[in-house]
Amino acid sequence: MELLKKLTQAGGASGIENQVRDILTEELKGLGELSVSPMGNLTLHIKGAGEKILFAAHMDEIGVMITYIEEEGFLRFTQVGGLRIKNIIHSRVMFPSGVTGVVALGDKKELKDLKMEDLFIDIGAADAKEAEKLVSIGTSGVFCGDFIQRGNYITSKALDNRVGCYILAEAAKNIKNNKNDIYFVFTVQEELGLRGAKTAAYDIRPDYAVAVDVTACGGVPDGYKMAVKPGDGVAVKVRDSHLIAHPAVKEMIVAAAEKAGVKYQYEVLESGGTDAGALQSSGGGIPSGAISIPIRYVHSVNETANLSDIENAVKIITIMCV
Amino acid sequence: MLEKLTSLNGVSGCEDEVRNFIINEIKDFCDSVEVDKIGNIIAFKRGKSSAKKMFLAAHMDEVGFIVKNITDDGYIKFAEVGGIDGRVLLGKRVVVGNKKLPGVIGIKAVHMVTGEERKKAVDKKDMYIDIGMNDRENAEKAVSKGDYITFDSEYIEFGNGRIKAKALDDRAGCGIIINLIKNAKFAFDTWCCFTVQEEVGLRGADVAARKLKPDIALIVEGTVCADTYDSPKHKHVSTMGGGGVISVLERTSRSDWDFVQYIAKLAEENNIPYQYKRTGSGGNDAGAVQTAGAGVKTAVISIPCRYIHSAVSVLDKKDFENAYKLITKVVENIGGNLWNY
Numbered sequence: 001m002e003l004l005k006k007l008t009q010a011g012g013a014s015g016i017e018n019q020v021r022d023i024l025t026e027e028l029k030g031l032g033e034l035s036v037s038p039m040g041n042l043t044l045h046i047k048g049a050g051e052k053i054l055f056a057a058h059m060d061e062i063g064v065m066i067t068y069i070e071e072e073g074f075l076r077f078t079q080v081g082g083l084r085i086k087n088i089i090h091s092r093v094m095f096p097s098g099v100t101g102v103v104a105l106g107d108k109k110e111l112k113d114l115k116m117e118d119l120f121i122d123i124g125a126a127d128a129k130e131a132e133k134l135v136s137i138g139t140s141g142v143f144c145g146d147f148i149q150r151g152n153y154i155t156s157k158a159l160d161n162r163v164g165c166y167i168l169a170e171a172a173k174n175i176k177n178n179k180n181d182i183y184f185v186f187t188v189q190e191e192l193g194l195r196g197a198k199t200a201a202y203d204i205r206p207d208y209a210v211a212v213d214v215t216a217c218g219g220v221p222d223g224y225k226m227a228v229k230p231g232d233g234v235a236v237k238v239r240d241s242h243l244i245a246h247p248a249v250k251e252m253i254v255a256a257a258e259k260a261g262v263k264y265q266y267e268v269l270e271s272g273g274t275d276a277g278a279l280q281s282s283g284g285g286i287p288s289g290a291i292s293i294p295i296r297y298v299h300s301v302n303e304t305a306n307l308s309d310i311e312n313a314v315k316i317i318t319i320m321c322v
Numbered sequence: 323m324l325e326k327l328t329s330l331n332g333v334s335g336c337e338d339e340v341r342n343f344i345i346n347e348i349k350d351f352c353d354s355v356e357v358d359k360i361g362n363i364i365a366f367k368r369g370k371s372s373a374k375k376m377f378l379a380a381h382m383d384e385v386g387f388i389v390k391n392i393t394d395d396g397y398i399k400f401a402e403v404g405g406i407d408g409r410v411l412l413g414k415r416v417v418v419g420n421k422k423l424p425g426v427i428g429i430k431a432v433h434m435v436t437g438e439e440r441k442k443a444v445d446k447k448d449m450y451i452d453i454g455m456n457d458r459e460n461a462e463k464a465v466s467k468g469d470y471i472t473f474d475s476e477y478i479e480f481g482n483g484r485i486k487a488k489a490l491d492d493r494a495g496c497g498i499i500i501n502l503i504k505n506a507k508f509a510f511d512t513w514c515c516f517t518v519q520e521e522v523g524l525r526g527a528d529v530a531a532r533k534l535k536p537d538i539a540l541i542v543e544g545t546v547c548a549d550t551y552d553s554p555k556h557k558h559v560s561t562m563g564g565g566g567v568i569s570v571l572e573r574t575s576r577s578d579w580d581f582v583q584y585i586a587k588l589a590e591e592n593n594i595p596y597q598y599k600r601t602g603s604g605g606n607d608a609g610a611v612q613t614a615g616a617g618v619k620t621a622v623i624s625i626p627c628r629y630i631h632s633a634v635s636v637l638d639k640k641d642f643e644n645a646y647k648l649i650t651k652v653v654e655n656i657g658g659n660l661w662n663y
Binding site: 014015016037038039041065067068070076078079080117136137138140189192195196198199200202203 | 537555556557558568570571576577578579582598600601602603612613615616617618619
């Protein structure tokens with residue numbers, strides 16, 4: 001659990017994933033062959049004679065990029081990945097240098113008319129000159145959100161998708177005498193359009209691929225209806241906006257879940273996608289599926305998951321590898 | 323050079339005039355020049371080292387229109403090629419087809435416009451091009467469906483060293499790469515690519531990058547400059563006269579952060595003015611190049627263009643020169659101790 005906590009608290013806005021990559025590199029040393037791609041994907045190759053399987057989890061998270069520094073020292077910003085205004089007002093942000101800020105807006109602004117460009121970040125600088133010593137235009141930051149645990153539920157920023165990174169790292173440690181040829185790829189820039197995964201699949205050309213990511217869920221007051229619930233098991237993806245899971249891959253995941261004796265549920269996601277969407281059509285085409293962890297309040301600083309689902313995912317992936 | 327380049331017509335998919343001119347300009351300065359199947363020019367320059375493959379790209383195509391239909395009265399109904407703001411079209415002069423027939427973009431007369439219509443911008447669908455023909459038969463003799471239509475706009479220099487022309491996006495980039503081919507001493511083996519069909523979806527660059535599989539790519543572009551007095555400073559995107567614009571994050575691509583910092587450092591060490599692009603939107607060939615093959619470290623340096631994608635874009639010659647200086651530094655020094663990538 002310490003690893004998951006550490007991973008979620010690292011900053012890794014899309015394109016600036018080095019903190020997360022460094023933690024994983026340290027964690028995975030000695031487990032196989034590690035390499036970094038031109039775009040920054042981290043790959044752990046655990047050799048085996050059998051089928052070539054690619055598992056992908058993205059390292060990046062949503063965030064902000066500074067676009068302008070106002071004379072008064074406030075920062076204007078643009079979104080990195082899909083931000084929702086209602087999720088970010090008054091949240092805190094941090095930049096790689098350690099500088100922190102708060103997302104704020106003027107009192108006269110009404111919520112219903114609000115646009116991203118109306119918001120600004122206050123980093124406690126007296127004026128532009130002082131602000132420019134701390135940050136520069138083009139610097140990317142992430143939202144702050146502590147890791148907390150209540151019973152089986154955990155809440156943090158960036159569970160999307162540090163849970164995926166954590167699951168793959170833990171599975172990698174479990175693998176011994178594996179039959180299959182395993183590639184664990186920790187991808188970059190998923191939140192900007194599944195970009196790292198596309199290049200990884202092209203490079204590795206696996207027999208099949210599985211993305212490990214988070215998904216939405218139902219059962220929340222005034223939320224969208226969705227027959228997926230945290231704690232009811234790993235979600236085996238059937239479809240999302242970018243993927244119709246290959247039936248054979250879906251069945252492999254289900255077979256592994258049954259072998260492990262853990263709960264699973266099927267996931268039909270109406271909007272959104274994961275790296276699997278890019279993996280499937282890369283190179284000459286790759287049968288692809290996805291294993292998802294149901295998350296409440298996705299893309300907020302309080303993403304909430306159930307620990308049992310995460311533990312089950314580790315078991316399923318371990319079985320798929322050996 | 324820019325005067326000649328912007329006088330050529332090259333709406334996406336019909337870049338022939340631009341391609342022929344560029345090939346003629348560069349052929350004696352390259353180790354090889356070829357035109358690929360989609361129409362990109364790929365010019366190869368051997369560098370001091372072959373350790374890495376460098377890729378430069380500027381797109382030859384420009385936004386414009388295509389003949390969609392000819393009315394009984396001999397008017398042309400048109401579709402746009404690339405993204406064009408309909409509000410900038412009325413009253414503009416255009417040329418139609420290979421024969422470059424003159425035309426003007428019109429709408430119904432002002433006394434027929436209702437009060438409600440007056441308050442709104444005219445819809446592109448309601449405009450037409452008048453080529454001076456009196457009926458369909460005569461118009462069809464001169465024009466065919468599918469003919470390209472280009473803005474007719476003279477290159478002029480005005481004010482404090484500024485230029486007005488059409489197609490500065492991205493003939494400015496083409497001009498910079500032509501000059502590099504003639505003058506720069508490339509650090510790495512470099513493929514200079516003049517791409518087609520950027521304005522309709524980065525298509526030429528996609529093909530070229532997937533074929534060449536470079537290690538590093540630098541895209542040279544014309545970009546939005548909204549620094550007019552009537553918009554707040556944080557929405558200006560770039561500033562005229564502020565130097566070459568380095569992109570960090572755009573809708574279609576994320577520049578390699580180390581590469582971005584390297585470019586900024588080079589600019590500072592050599593006292594070359596530069597600025598960061600101050601928005602997360604917009605897109606260019608980098609979007610296709612970044613994810614080509616196993617991935618490419620990309621960056622973008624652009625020249626600010628006011629009123630981009632119109633007949634009257636405006637560029638500052640100092641920005642062109644400063645961007646050229648900065649890009650020269652990059653291609654001549656990359657791989658050195660500042661960014662020992």
